[in-house]
Amino acid sequence: MTEVPNMEELLKDSPKNWGKWGPDDEIGALNYLSAAEVLRGVSQIRSGEVFTLQRLIGDPKGDPVWPGRTPAEKTMILDESSWDVEGAPQFPGGLHYADDKINAFLQGSTQYDALGHVWYGGQLWNGYDARTTVGGLEKASVAPIAERGVVGRGILLDMARFRHKDNLDKAEVFTHEDLMACAKSQGVEIEKRDILVIRTNFLKLFFDQGAAFYEGFCEPGLVYSPELVRWFQEMEIPNLVTDTIANEVTFDPNNGTALPLHCALMRNLGVTLTEICDLEKLAADCAADGQYTFLYAAAPLKVSKASGSPVNPLAIK
Ligand code: UVW
Secondary structure, rough: OOOOHHHHHHHOOOOOOOOOOOOOOOOOOHHHHHHHHHHHHHOOOOOOOOOEEEOOOOOOOOOOOOOOOOOEEEEEOOOOOHHHHOOOOOOOOOOOOOOOEEEOOOOOOOOEEEOOOOOOEOOOOOOOOOHHHHHOOOOOOOOOHHOOOEEEEEEEEHHHOOOOOOOOOOOOEEOOOHHHHHHHOOOOOOOOEEEEEEEEEOOOOHHHHHHHOOEEEEEEOOOOOOOHHHHHHHHHHEEEEEEOOOOOOEOOOOOOOOOOHHHHHHHOOOEEEEEEOOHHHHHHHHHHHHEEEEEEEOOOOOOOOOOOOEOOOOOOO
């Protein structure tokens, strides 16, 4: 069996955008989303219909999460029963109220990854030292992305429908060429600086299969190639949004590495990743009216030094 290369070896000739937006940059390819790009997104709006792309946190049917993470635990702190017993807070006028909290992985639902979320070779996005992650991300945390917001032209690439399937299968892969062919079949073209929103409907299997979903875990998705990375670079793609947990085929079938596109796209090019979206209503609507582009708008929560945070992106058609 051939040995799995380390990421430094695999990506030694892979392009980098380090320094392109200055030595202190923490938002990477989101710099491509200029005011003109916001207006290009706005120009896609036809009906004013709004789609929210976040999954429910605390879904009674379960929350799909990356292996090793656990779903959010939600606890009621105060509800009407709190006043059945002594010790509940008393307010002039007799006000009662509900209060609750969650204990959750910041990347345990629909989320933005910070650019500093993954690294190899001791360096993260823009060349920052990996030691800057110790105790909290001093550099390239999710907070600068949250501060800026993400707005531009979104394009849905419905790979499941393109392949005439309910959902893509475990470990099924596709390339940038497939994305272009998918767009063509939808009567649309991927343009420079588009926010790519890719539907696989793979997480349907999480809800269909229960615990068996995690057996031999390998999500479907984009697969690494030098050509694909160059295409993202030339197309100036700012943001890759999908409905899977980790936005790419989990283990690369060609070289055995885990999540090489997190490294090549996020760490090296500064492409932001948005994961675990629910694209079902949006996809049904796009299939019905044939309009696959829209205004995409999202802002993760402003969490200090965090490696990611929840988000409820909007697609407005
Ligand atoms: C990992 O990269 C491990 O997780 P995520 O799915 O949040 O990107």
